[in-house]
Amino acid sequence: MPKGSGVDADAGARRFAAGGRAADFLGGLRRGHGGTIARVPAPLPLPVTYQFSRACPSHEEGLQVLREASRASGVALEVEVVEVLDDEAAARLGFPGSPTYLAAGRDLFPREEHGALPMVDACRAYARPGGRVGPLPHVDDLAAALREAARGAVPA
Secondary structure, eight states, X not given: OOTTSXXXXXXXXXXXXXXXXXXXXXXXXXXXXXXXXXXXXXXXXXEEEEEEOTTSTTXXXXXXXXXXXXXHHTOOEEEEEEEXXXXXXXXXXXXXXXXXXXXXXXXXXXXXXXXOXXXXXXXXXXXOGGGOEESSOOHHHHXXXXXXXXXXXXXX
């Protein structure tokens, strides 16, 4: 401690070395401390849009997978559920198929464009473990994508 600070750290250290309590040592250092401990705010929930079409039978299960992935990733979500009702809405949204998971407006599973027009009855296919393809992402893959998105690293 600088001289003239009003804190005698050496005296506290001498008491501690002589068998005193740790509080005796720290007591000298605590004088002059404002006593305020800053709270770290909880992270805001990640905004996720779940787009789906009833034409694809996995739409209800897809929302459940999103909930499971949120729990598995430890990422709190603020979910907006958007049902795509017709081809006009699909085109306006750039809907690649049902279900689609967007974090901050960006697809968590981006894919190459094949020039096909977005259609309401388009069912999406996701890569699954073991080289398979399925109508939903694996929970672990979605959890990893949510963690990346929460860190601000949503795929381009």
